[in-house]
Amino acid sequence: MALTGVLRPGFIQIRVLDKQAALTHYVDRLGLNTVSEGSDGRVYLKGWDEFDRHSVILRPTDTAGMDVMGFKVASDADLDIFEKRITDWGLTVDHVPEGEQPGVGRRIGFVLPSGHRIELYAAMELSENHPPIENPHIWPEEPRGMRAIRFDHALLYGPDIEKNLAFFREALDFSLAEQVDSPDGVIGIWLTCSNKAHDIAFVRYPEPGKFHHAAFFLETWMDVGHAADIMARYDISIDVGPTRHGITRGQTIYFFDPSGNRNEVFAGGYTYYPDNPTRTWGPEELGRGIFYYERRLNDAFLSVVT
Numbered sequence: 001m002a003l004t005g006v007l008r009p010g011f012i013q014i015r016v017l018d019k020q021a022a023l024t025h026y027v028d029r030l031g032l033n034t035v036s037e038g039s040d041g042r043v044y045l046k047g048w049d050e051f052d053r054h055s056v057i058l059r060p061t062d063t064a065g066m067d068v069m070g071f072k073v074a075s076d077a078d079l080d081i082f083e084k085r086i087t088d089w090g091l092t093v094d095h096v097p098e099g100e101q102p103g104v105g106r107r108i109g110f111v112l113p114s115g116h117r118i119e120l121y122a123a124m125e126l127s128e129n130h131p132p133i134e135n136p137h138i139w140p141e142e143p144r145g146m147r148a149i150r151f152d153h154a155l156l157y158g159p160d161i162e163k164n165l166a167f168f169r170e171a172l173d174f175s176l177a178e179q180v181d182s183p184d185g186v187i188g189i190w191l192t193c194s195n196k197a198h199d200i201a202f203v204r205y206p207e208p209g210k211f212h213h214a215a216f217f218l219e220t221w222m223d224v225g226h227a228a229d230i231m232a233r234y235d236i237s238i239d240v241g242p243t244r245h246g247i248t249r250g251q252t253i254y255f256f257d258p259s260g261n262r263n264e265v266f267a268g269g270y271t272y273y274p275d276n277p278t279r280t281w282g283p284e285e286l287g288r289g290i291f292y293y294e295r296r297l298n299d300a301f302l303s304v305v306t
Contacts, residue, residue, distance in 0.1 A: 003074070005082075005173050006193040009200065010072035010121065011101075012154055012214050013057040014261055015065050015306075019043065021258035022058050029230055030216060030263065031145030032056060033129060036102060044102065047150040047216065048143050049131050052124040053103040055151040056214075064259040064306040066211035068117040069154050069200065070107065071172075071193070076122045082172065083108050089171040098123075112167065114158030115208025146227035146265055148216040153198055153266075155212040157205035157305050164202050165189050174199075177272050178247050178279040180286055187283060190247060197248035197269040210305040213254060213262035220267055221251045227265045231255055239300050244268075246292040247281065254301065261306050 016022035023043065026032050032045040035054045044054035052072075059067060073079060083093050086108075096107040096119065105123030112118060132140055158164075168174035168191050177197055180188040190198040203212065218224055228242050231253070239262060241253030250269040256262055281289040287296040 003194060005074060005078060006120070007072045007074055008194055009055075009069065009151060009153060010052065010124065011055050011057060011070040012151060013042075013059055013067040013069075014211075014214060014257075015061045015063060015067060015259070016058050016257065016261070017060070017062065017064060017259040019058065019060040022060075025236070025257045026056065026058065027145075029145045029234055029236065030265075031143055031148045032216075035127070038102065046127055046129075047148045048139055048141070049149040050151070051126060051130045053127050054101075054124075057101070064211075064261050065209075066116070066154070066156070066214070066261075066306075068109070068119055069156075070119040070121055071199075072124070073120050073122050076105070079106065079108055079120060079122055082120055085171045086110055089167055091167070091171075112158075113160035113163035114156060114202060115210075116156050116158060117209075146216075146230050147218060147223055148265070149219060150217050152215045152217040153196075153200055154214050155201045155203065157203050157210035157212050158208045159204065159206060161189055161202040161204050162186050165191070168200075175272070175274050175276075176278045177276070178281070180247075180281045180283060180289065182283040187286070188247075192272050195272050197250065197272055205305070207305075211261065212305050213264045215264035215266045218265050218267045224251045224253060224265055224267050228253055239304070240291060240294070240298055243294060244292045246285075246289040247279070259306070260304075262304065 035044040037043045041060045043058045045056040046054045091110045098106045103125035107119045107121040109119040174191045178190040188203040190201045237256040239254035248269045251267045
């Protein structure tokens with residue numbers, strides 16, 4: 001499948017309450033690599049199999065949650081094209097200058113009907129510790145901790161997700177891979193700009209701008225089990241898992257960082273193509289859709305957001 005326009009999730013900026021505790025969690029336990037620390041206190045991280053300079057930014061502050069999620073587009077010219085499409089659709093676009101994040105070109109930003117900030121960018125420097133490209137070994141150095149490969153996707157909670165769906169389809173050319181529908185309207189949507197089962201997802205929630213989780217991709221189901229061992233060894237707070245999703249078919253564990261932000265480690269998932277029909281779930285089967293083995297949701301998964 002030829003990828004043009006919006007290519008993939010690029011970065012996420014997460015608010016953390018204790019920088020050192022967050023670094024122990026994301027670097028030592030999850031297995032991300034430290035790239036740099038800015039004069040403003042932000043710390044830049046990446047997974048071992050990511051080519052771009054960074055994909056996770058930790059911003060120390062007094063409230064947990066997500067500031068922004070960024071998507072990489074194919075070319076600088078696409079930023080101008082998408083700016084017009086976004087403003088024509090009805091959202092206000094602002095501009096973030098080159099260098100606001102180290103190694104990143106200019107960005108355009110906007111706030112979704114659900115209250116979440118999204119940014120698009122085209123240029124980011126190649127990581128100094130990128131995966132090998134000449135006679136490559138399978139990894140540049142032995143992965144550690146949970147061996148997170150990359151930042152994979154995010155699930156966000158907020159109102160007006162039907163408007164989010166229309167926007168992502170009409171302005172950014174995303175596809176709706178799966179949805180949970182009900183007589184009262186759409187409850188959840190799983191959107192993709194690639195051939196992954198999802199690149200971003202939204203669940204209907206009364207408060208705007210809420211962050212449910214950031215997901216990090218692992219190679220195999222065995223790696224998910226290894227991640228569970230790490231969580232047990234270091235008393236990391238687990239929400240649910242190891243288990244499997246019906247929606248996306250991925251294998252998963254949900255757990256919390258020291259600030260209360262939910263993380264996910266995720267393996268598997270089906271391959272999506274744009275001619276695939278949307279898979280639809282009814283609300284009576286939502287438990288099986290989210291947690292295929294347990295066939296029911298736990299209270300924390302539905303209610304704990306930052």
